[in-house]
Amino acid sequence: MKTLDILSLGQESYIVGIHTDNVALKRRLLDMGLTPKTKVTLSRIAPLGDPIEVCLRGYCLTLRKDDAKCVEIE
Numbered sequence: 001m002k003t004l005d006i007l008s009l010g011q012e013s014y015i016v017g018i019h020t021d022n023v024a025l026k027r028r029l030l031d032m033g034l035t036p037k038t039k040v041t042l043s044r045i046a047p048l049g050d051p052i053e054v055c056l057r058g059y060c061l062t063l064r065k066d067d068a069k070c071v072e073i074e
Contacts (some may be wrong), residue, residue, distance in 0.1 A: 004054065005068035007042040011074040015041055020070040033057045034071055 007013060015038045018026045033056055034040075044053035044061055050065045 002073050003069050004040065004042075004071035004073055005052065005062070005065045007040075007043060007052075007073070009042055011028075011037060012041045016018055016072040019072055022070075025067065027072065029071065032061055034058075034059065034061075039058060040073070 001019070002013075004013075004015075015034055015036055017036055018029050018034065020026050026052070038056050040054045040056045042052060043055045051062050052065065052068060053060050053062045054068075055061075
């Protein structure tokens with residue numbers, strides 16, 4: 001399973017789903033627009049590698065790597 005945290009800078013992909021046992025985290029990620037079939041682009045990586053910034057649906061979203069590991073991509 002490929003996840004959002006392994007994208008390279010500037011790389012694009014589509015979200016397949018959210019995989020976590022934490023219901024609150026899953027709901028929060030879905031509410032932020034990380035829904036299946038959404039195109040995402042990795043736009044920035046912090047100097048120490050965490051957090052990352054992804055662009056989707058016309059805005060940019062900053063995520064911790066631990067949260068990005070829950071987002072499955074193509």
